[in-house]
Amino acid sequence: MGFISIIENKEIYSFMLNDEQWTRLKDKYKNLSIFMPCCQTPAIPKKNKLGTQFFAHHPSSSCSFSSGESREHQLCKYLVLKHLHENGWNVIPEYRGETPSGETWIADIYAEKNKSKIIIEIQWSPQSIVETKRRQEKYIASGIRAIWFMRTTKSNKWNVLDYQSYEMPVFSIWLDKETNQLTTSGAFKNWDSCDLVEIEFIEFFHHLMTGGIQHSLKPNAQYFLQLGFNRVDCWKCKQSTNTIMEINYFIQHKAGLTKVSQISIEQLSTAHSEILNNPQLLQRYEYGFIIKRFSKTRGNVYLSNGCFHCDALQGAFFLHQEIDSSNIRYSELMLIKLDHETEIDGLWYYLNQ
Numbered sequence: 001m002g003f004i005s006i007i008e009n010k011e012i013y014s015f016m017l018n019d020e021q022w023t024r025l026k027d028k029y030k031n032l033s034i035f036m037p038c039c040q041t042p043a044i045p046k047k048n049k050l051g052t053q054f055f056a057h058h059p060s061s062s063c064s065f066s067s068g069e070s071r072e073h074q075l076c077k078y079l080v081l082k083h084l085h086e087n088g089w090n091v092i093p094e095y096r097g098e099t100p101s102g103e104t105w106i107a108d109i110y111a112e113k114n115k116s117k118i119i120i121e122i123q124w125s126p127q128s129i130v131e132t133k134r135r136q137e138k139y140i141a142s143g144i145r146a147i148w149f150m151r152t153t154k155s156n157k158w159n160v161l162d163y164q165s166y167e168m169p170v171f172s173i174w175l176d177k178e179t180n181q182l183t184t185s186g187a188f189k190n191w192d193s194c195d196l197v198e199i200e201f202i203e204f205f206h207h208l209m210t211g212g213i214q215h216s217l218k219p220n221a222q223y224f225l226q227l228g229f230n231r232v233d234c235w236k237c238k239q240s241t242n243t244i245m246e247i248n249y250f251i252q253h254k255a256g257l258t259k260v261s262q263i264s265i266e267q268l269s270t271a272h273s274e275i276l277n278n279p280q281l282l283q284r285y286e287y288g289f290i291i292k293r294f295s296k297t298r299g300n301v302y303l304s305n306g307c308f309h310c311d312a313l314q315g316a317f318f319l320h321q322e323i324d325s326s327n328i329r330y331s332e333l334m335l336i337k338l339d340h341e342t343e344i345d346g347l348w349y350y351l352n353q
Contacts, residue, residue: 002037002038002056003093004037004093005037005045005055006034008032008034013091015053015078015082015091017053022053025045026045026046026047029044036061038063039063041060041062042060044056050072052071052078069124070124072175075175075182076149077093077122079182079201080109084111088113089111091111092110094106094107095110099141100141100142103138105135105138107146108120109122117143117144117145118146119147120149121149122173123150123151124151125151127150129163132148132170140167147208148171149170149173149201150172151173151174152185154174157196160186164346164347164348165215166215171208171348172186173201182201182202185198187204187347187350188349188350189258189350190258190259190260197350199350207352212350212352213348213349213351213352214253215346215347216251216261216345216348217344217346221251222251223249223250223251223335223337223338224251224252224333225249225275226248226249226250226330226332226333227276227331228248228329229243229328229330230245230329231327234307234312235312236310237307237309239308239310241288241308241314242287244265244287244290247263247264247272249262256351258349260347260349261343265304265316266302266304266316267343269339269343271339271341271342272339275334286308287308288309288314289306290305290306295315
């Protein structure tokens with residue numbers, strides 16, 4: 001079983017032909033010069049029950065070549081190859097390459113478009129995290145970004161989060177044997193959601209390739225910061241002041257925003273706390289300086305809210321007791337840059353709502 005054959009002295013990949021073209025090829029292949037490139041024996045165009053178009057050796061062939069891949073693995077590769085080809089990528093299955101230091105590797109799918117280079121790996125058989133990382137390091141050393149789809153079940157789709165990162169885009173995939181539906185997971189709708197999305201495989205892959213699925217720590221991405229306030233009475237001067245109860249971060253896709261993190265005052269980076277101490281923001285939203293203050297209750301210094309009027313510490317414990325989520329009011333969105341201190345969890349998000 002393979003994706004390529006030599007037809008009338010031309011290399012033809014099965015995913016290049018649509019259903020109608022494939023049907024015509026099956027009808028007339030006996031009258032064509034059509035061979036398998038591995039052994040030059042006659043090739044037969046076929047389509048299996050999963051819908052994968054492929055070339056098979058003629059029964060008379062003695063060729064011993066076999067990919068050793070399951071039908072499910074082949075289906076995933078076929079769908080990705082077809083999608084990339086139809087969207088202008090030059091694609092090569094079973095691509096051989098090597099790192100600058102001379103280490104060799106073989107990728108399920110290699111694709112190029114303009115200056116972009118990517119690798120897609122379908123891992124249908126079990127593979128350890130150590131081995132996955134070892135292979136990924138080879139691709140990184142070769143200057144190529146690789147995406148992994150690891151076979152799981154619906155119930156253990158969470159397993160990919162154990163080693164998922166921006167540098168290691170790993171997503172789960174499984175096949176419904178009754179419907180032959182491939183489903184992919186590994187991304188959240190937003191920070192407030194409690195479950196991973198489950199999307200048809202190629203739809204997920206399309207969104208991933210077009211920016212509709214992004215990592216919360218994607219380099220050079222646009223981020224927005226938003227403050228959530230509660231109105232409280234200062235324990236010291238008794239006047240009403242706003243206190244920051246939530247600090248929310250968003251990333252943008254097209255016209256929409258997706259929440260990717262929510263942190264407390266104490267988790268703020270130095271750069272972002274300085275942004276919040278802009279006099280115009282303090283006046284507009286009537287909250288005190290965000291600075292480090294000494295707490296007698298804690299016996300130490302920590303980054304905290306202050307009263308808008310007297311600057312007295314509005315203690316974290318006190319505010320926790322006073323928080324009223326139903327009455328939180330939110331600031332405008334502020335365009336910011338992330339820095340290495342910003343405490344945002346590195347997760348993937350599905351932005352196409």
